[in-house]
Amino acid sequence: MTAVGERYDRELRQREAAARDKLRTMSNWGRWGDDDERGAANLVDAAASRRGLAAVKTAAVYPLGSEIRGAGMGMYHSTRPNATAPKLLGVAQPLHYFRADGGDAALGLVNQARHLAEDTVMIPVQGATSHIDSLAHVSVNGELYNGQPSSVVKSYGALKLGIENVAALITRGVLLDLARFRGKDVCDADDYITADDLRACAAESGIEFAPGDAVLIRTGWPKVFAEDPVRYSTRQPGLGSSAALLLAERDVALVGSDNSEIEPYDGSDPEVMRPGARHDIYLAHASSLEPIGSDPRREFATDLHETLVRNLGMYLVEMLDLEQIATARVTEFLFILAPLLIRGATGSPVNPLAVA
């Protein structure tokens, strides 16, 4: 095992920087028309869907979404654990409140013969649970995917590129279990995944990437949250420039992972940390969050939200829970993703399904 800083040798740094430069030149703007709002969802054609259906062997179904565990006063309820599903520091926890519940019946306030329980849920789209980003999520220099001005994203919703344009994706999914490939339970925080890693990992399962594929990358990172919710938000393993370039060149439609940003991320960087993070750190009984120090991966990593989402119209699905499917050693499957059709949203909480 190599120590932090040693693992990125000179050759790797040069190769990754070159991949980054090439990735930055790639664009799908105009490829599917000047008015296109679906981006790489266009790659999920009948052939891609049939390829997905052909991957179904036993019809075992694996949910890939993280559990949504609502905040409230759960810490006072002895029957309800306060442990939460992975979320980033400073992002509000999903809220889950009951408008009518069994307690009302216990108090004799309602007709017990027939009583409905009803609830309300509020969920931050990004950073608090498994979610897909819409193409309205990222703008650079005032432009979103396909040249739409960032001004189309209003306080009342995105007039263009909202998540409702995705509607549904049914395609072939492949799982690349990078943690297992590394011989680890959880990838190292400073892990940087290259194209060679993806090729080698895919080759172990005999997988070749095809247009319209959904490629899911397991790092095991959600396990960190259970141990240390503060460390979860600091430096994370992520997909590097050459790996993203490879997937872009193969016309992959969607890249998903169980980390929070797909790309290498370091939330201990004061510039990245959200205003509410301090309170979350306090709640986690951690006295402070010491920055790990400058992330050496910055020198050659690429902003995948800019290159993949904004330039290429590809979809990123973050904060997945890939433990169950990884344990089952499933690597090829039918991938089904149906976002909530929240008009004008920059994404949606989602529970994609894998059918093996």
Add this chain to the structure above:
Amino acid sequence: MIRPITSITPEVRASEEEAERELLSLSNWGRWGEDDELGALNLVDLAAVQRGMAAVKTGKVYSLSQLIGPTSPRGEARPPNQLFMAIDGGDFASGSGNFQSAGRGAAPFRVGDEAMFLTTHNGTTHLDALSHYWVDDEMYNGFSGKTVSSAGASKLGIENMAGMFTRAVLLDMARYRGVEICDPWDYFTAEDVAGCCEAEGVTVQSGDAVLIHTGWPEVYEADPVKYRYAQPGLGSSGALFLVKAGMALVGADNTGIHGYGARKYPLPSDPPNPKAGLADLHVSLLRNLGIYMLEMMDLARLAADAAFESLLAVAPLLVKGATGAPVNPIAVA
């Protein structure tokens, strides 16, 4: 004596348009400094506070807020206020709450707790911040509208107006008209306002808060559609009269002070209205003059006791960067 509603004759329309032009020509920008974010709160000086304290006769305390609940008046296009119980008696009754082992000896300790969702503007009794309204790119005192973002208002947020303590003058326009509830088309001119002050024996002075009772909230429970259709409200000449008298805050039990139907740039849903276009007080009062607007009050209790003068405390929730905040104003008469 019953005072008739001012009918909007061509002559009244012409004089109200003239009053609006004069009202719009007035500005307090720069009056209290280039960086001022307090606006007319600066008018509330020691004399105003002492005048308020001198108004206390019986010591009776009045809440001037609507109840925050599902049957309270709210305006159009706003989601309802919602109360979400986080833990309640039902949890203990059903055996899912367990505080007995909380180290308080033999006595179990139990707790009710909740979260709430409040729609400030048009959702309940609220105070508008000076960042609530702007024209072109300029808010009160020339601050840019660009300072109001999805992160909140970095200038003129409601937290600047931490509290107001002054004399309140109640203009009971319903009483003045001799009705329980003012007519929906009612429009208060300078003549009406002066007449009401005279009838009540009050004089508005610099730093006062002026509260206008129309009785309109009574309409809501029976007919929410009528509540939102057209409302009685303060006209341009009436507002001009009060501005010249030096009011620091204007409150009313309608929405928008001028009430629905009078605004300058009506929404497509606004009804045709004889007073349409005659008053849009958010621009003149809030944005140009920095005068606070306290809307959707419940003034029925104060009016029932004919408490025309009182000591008023207005303490909005200090929601950083909010363009307004729910408030429970307290009057002591």
